[in-house]
């Protein structure tokens with residue numbers, strides 16, 4: 046929505062960003078960027094063409110009677126956390142509440158929410174429970190194009206299509222995912238702020254054993270530069286996607302996602318693909334490979350020590366004064 | 374030499390030390406300490422009883438015509454470095470010079486050295502090249518006792534007996550070894566300053582890929598507390614060994630070794646044993662096990678990155694701001 050973007054009143058952050066290119070699906074640069082692992086907003090892909098008519102009423106009538114994963118947040122932020130890691134991490138306060146609601150229950154919460162009060166965000170994988178018409182819409186996605194991309198770029202299997210329905214102003218704070226993602230926008234406008242994997246050092250992700258693994262510890266609204274000094278140097282990319290747009294969001298790229306305030310709720314569907322095979326190792330290792338390596342090392346340390354309390358000191362002893370200053 | 378120790382004029386260091394116990398070989402506490410992996414000065418062991426008559430003339434006449442490893446230092450410090458790691462570490466200045474000398478050449482250098490000038494230190498494994506009388510002396514060591522200790526404590530194989538001949542005032546700066554050691558003193562007096570493996574955090578060893586791997590970066594004569602703040606908290610143990618004394622020096626214990634000034638040259642022989650089998654893992658891991666784990670992790674990182682220049686930043690990115698402050 047490059048042309049429209051100037052009309053959006055976007056919150057300012059204390060770091061510079063470049064615009065993510067918006068390219069037509071037929072532009073040869075589009076596939077070049079995907080092949081290079083670079084983000085791009087793809088227009089006219091028709092990826093979710095059969096779902097562009099989705100709205101809350103239609104979904105409520107056709108999506109089925111099951112329960113849906115809905116998060117509730119006291120502020121506008123929906124920071125993901127891993128339920129499996131909560132128990133091992135004492136004193137952890139869940140940043141949002143997990144609810145299992147029927148679709149009508151969710152819609153009611155969304156429609157009756159008052160400004161400044163609790164917000165809700167539906168995040169549910171599309172699965173067998175949906176009604177016939179949704180199945181037909183799903184089958185009408187542009188699978189031939191997205192599957193061609195999967196093959197050309199040697200992505201692994203499609204793992205899930207997540208349906209996201211967010212209230213205006215909802216923010217998913219900066220994090221990275223371990224999968225490739227085609228993010229398709231259906232309704233409303235989402236601002237994406239992205240950072241290259243080489244900005245890891247500026248983003249200070251939580252320890253891997255922490256429930257907020259993969260999430261930045263930095264509060265973008267109030268950065269603690271003392272704890273996170275390199276956040277001062279961070280450089281990002283951004284865009285706003287609207288109905289019909291598809292953002293290619295490469296694995297390990299940091300992203301904060303904001304449903305624009307004052308533009309109504311948002312509906313999106315993700316296409317998540319597993320990482321492809323590693324291929325030959327070429328030196329120097331890529332930032333992505335280094336992130337993967339760090340994650341594995343941290344997990345090994347966690348497993349070997351068998352006690353999360355001992356991890357920080359162990360890591361500090363290994364590094365502080367030893368790898369923080371060039372040895373004489 | 375506990376009784377004599379008061380007559381030694383020992384240099385003072387800015388950290389407290391406790392005396393290492395001196396125990397007779399027949400004292401049941403002696404074996405308890407060895408079994409517990411704690412240092413102890415063992416008296417009356419007779420470990421090198423057949424070598425107590427060794428002096429420079431006798432050795433010169435019987436040790437053989439081969440070449441001996443001799444280090445030369447412009448100051449009194451003989452900091453070990455790994456020749457194999459020198460090439461990968463640019464700008465490394467060797468802290469001492471490696472010479473290959475005949476025994477008479479070494480003795481001449483030792484006898485003609487002038488105060489304040491270059492010092493020399495012979496460090497040569499006893500091997501087949503020695504003459505008949507040295508072989509006989511070697512066979513007269515108290516092998517039954519030391520082999521009994523090896524078996525009782527499940528040490529691995531004897532790897533070497535290093536003959537050490539140092540000038541008075543020679544200092545081997547603080548480092549740890551990856552083997553168990555019975556250190557037998559034959560002539561002169563050596564001061565040992567030891568630190569428990571749990572003092573790793575205070576000692577700031579060089580990175581494993583550095584030629585001075587296993588050596589502390591801290592200059593005991595002039596500690597840089599800004600780079601190495603925890604050295605302020607270090608607590609040590611010490612002793613002075615004289616002829617006939619044997620120090621049990623457990624694996625991973627830090628040690629600085631000083632041939633006392635104004636007491637003539639020193640002659641010593643080490644009995645180095647490989648680490649025993651690991652046995653069942655019991656939590657929490659011991660400081661020794663953590664040091665071993667750190668070493669393996671650092672080596673893996675070195676190997677994976679394939680470039681020593683990238684290691685410090687990688688380590689910093691993994692730890693700084695992520696494991697240095699408790700996550701909120």
Ligand SMILES: [Zn+2]
Pocket residue numbers: 220221222300
């Ligand atoms: Zn994400």
Ligand SMILES: [Zn+2]
Pocket residue numbers: 548549550628
């Ligand atoms: Zn040593």
